[in-house]
Amino acid sequence: MPQLNPNPWFTIMVLTWFTFSLLIQPKLLSFTPTNKPMNKTVTTKPTQWIWPWT
Template sequence: MPQLDPAPWLMMLTLSWVTYITLIPNKVVKHKFPNNPSPQSTEKPQTRPWTWPWS
């Protein structure tokens, strides 16, 4: 069965993961957000009960 022979796909899988692990995190870490996050208020919003039309 050709699926059990690791020669054709194991090296490609290994090289793909090595590339992913070494290059992609560097690109993600260098990304800068355009806006700084602002803290949210601690007050809870006022909610109103829902009026159901059939009740």
């Protein structure tokens, strides 16, 4: 069964991950996000619903 032979596919996978890790990822991480993160204000909890039959 040729699917069990890892000889060509393992090297392709390793080369692909090295390419991604060393070349593509630093280029992608160098971009700055368009929207800066903002501090979210803490909101107060709403009052609980008061059921008329309790």
